[in-house]
Amino acid sequence: MVKMSQPTSPISVLVAGGAGYIGSHTSKVLSKAGMIPVVLDNLCTGNRDAVQFGPFYEGSIADAALVRRIQTEHNCAGAILFAGHAYVGESTSNPRKYFRNNVTDSVEFLNTLLDCGLRNVVFSSSCSIYGLQEKIPINEESTTNPLSPYAETKLFFEKVLKWYGSAYGLRYARLRYFNASGADPDGQLGENHDPETHLIPLTIYAAMGKGALSVFGTDYPTPDGTAIRDYAHVTDLADAHLKSLHHLMAGGDSLTLNLGTGTGHSVQDVIDAVERVSGLTVPTKYGPRREGDAPALVADPRRALELLGWKPQHSSLETIVGTAWNWHKRKHVQGGEI
Numbered sequence: 001m002v003k004m005s006q007p008t009s010p011i012s013v014l015v016a017g018g019a020g021y022i023g024s025h026t027s028k029v030l031s032k033a034g035m036i037p038v039v040l041d042n043l044c045t046g047n048r049d050a051v052q053f054g055p056f057y058e059g060s061i062a063d064a065a066l067v068r069r070i071q072t073e074h075n076c077a078g079a080i081l082f083a084g085h086a087y088v089g090e091s092t093s094n095p096r097k098y099f100r101n102n103v104t105d106s107v108e109f110l111n112t113l114l115d116c117g118l119r120n121v122v123f124s125s126s127c128s129i130y131g132l133q134e135k136i137p138i139n140e141e142s143t144t145n146p147l148s149p150y151a152e153t154k155l156f157f158e159k160v161l162k163w164y165g166s167a168y169g170l171r172y173a174r175l176r177y178f179n180a181s182g183a184d185p186d187g188q189l190g191e192n193h194d195p196e197t198h199l200i201p202l203t204i205y206a207a208m209g210k211g212a213l214s215v216f217g218t219d220y221p222t223p224d225g226t227a228i229r230d231y232a233h234v235t236d237l238a239d240a241h242l243k244s245l246h247h248l249m250a251g252g253d254s255l256t257l258n259l260g261t262g263t264g265h266s267v268q269d270v271i272d273a274v275e276r277v278s279g280l281t282v283p284t285k286y287g288p289r290r291e292g293d294a295p296a297l298v299a300d301p302r303r304a305l306e307l308l309g310w311k312p313q314h315s316s317l318e319t320i321v322g323t324a325w326n327w328h329k330r331k332h333v334q335g336g337e338i
């Protein structure tokens with residue numbers, strides 16, 4: 001007699017902050033891999049229409065009853081914590097908002113996950129925890145030196161994960177993103193922050209005639225004098241979350257990984273790329289350096305390659321700017337703005 005194998009049900013993953021930029025792209029990648037992204041988001045900065053790949057629960061990560069209900073209904077095998085506030089400047093003028101959400105509410109979320117028996121957690125950390133670094137590229141052993149309340153909250157939560165790991169058997173991936181950028185190559189999703197503070201969308205807005213781009217600092221010790229950053233395509237970041245979940249769910253050790261490409265691009269490189277891709281001129285206002293901005297921040301991403309086999313596929317500056325441009329163009333044409 002031929003024994004029929006039982007169909008296995010798809011794995012559900014709790015995606016806290018899945019209506020946001022990186023969370024929505026990650027939900028798409030999880031769904032393409034056959035998983036069910038179950039989104040929990042209070043829409044404080046997210047967009048309901050970016051939740052397209054699984055069930056949606058509107059509410060806060062601090063709502064323990066809601067998190068427990070989601071876990072009862074979906075039995076998620078892992079959770080990703082994207083939810084948080086992410087404006088560095090605002091964190092300096094209103095730190096309590098950041099410590100409340102990124103620390104207090106996030107720890108409450110973690111406690112509820114543990115109470116529900118959910119022990120595989122992927123966390124959105126940030127290269128901002130490194131602050132100013134003399135030595136480039138930056139590896140995971142570089143000293144941390146957070147320069148804003150935002151960066152402090154990210155580093156603090158990394159430490160919470162570590163202590164919860166040793167005390168409660170929590171297994172985690174702490175993913176330190178460098179600059180998330182670009183848009184879904186299929187054009188379905190994109191970066192939709194309001195207000196926007198990231199360089200690539202701001203450069204695109206300037207090309208679209210929405211005011212000049214402010215460039216802070218032209219006298220850095222870099223080839224063209226403008227600051228250098230490491231831009232990773234959001235779909236590549238999303239792929240690293242999928243790989244991290246697979247790794248943790250297969251019983252792998254907890255991870256702390258830089259997610260960047262290892263290649264830096266200057267502000268001027270970004271302006272030039274937007275002009276090439278759009279065929280438009282980017283009006284610019286050149287001004288002095290901003291306090292606390294490092295001349296260059298570039299990741300050493302070798303550990304992510306070694307431990308997860310993570311290799312960015314979409315992170316050339318041309319692809320990042322091209323996908324971002326296509327998405328913004330469509331959005332603004334649909335909105336009747338250009």
Ligand SMILES: NC(=O)c1ccc[n+]([C@@H]2O[C@H](COP(=O)([O-])OP(=O)(O)OC[C@H]3O[C@@H](n4cnc5c(N)ncnc54)[C@H](O)[C@@H]3O)[C@@H](O)[C@H]2O)c1
Nearest residue numbers: 017020021022042043044045046060061083084086124180
């Ligand atoms: N964008 C970047 O370049 C970058 C770089 C490093 C780290 N990060 C981190 O990655 C994460 C995602 O960034 P993003 O750019 O997608 O931000 P985003 O603002 O687009 O997404 C965050 C999402 O979390 C939701 N949220 C916030 N607080 C919540 C709460 N208490 N309960 C439920 N939902 C809540 C928001 O509504 C939003 O949908 C953030 O934690 C951010 O700090 C981002």
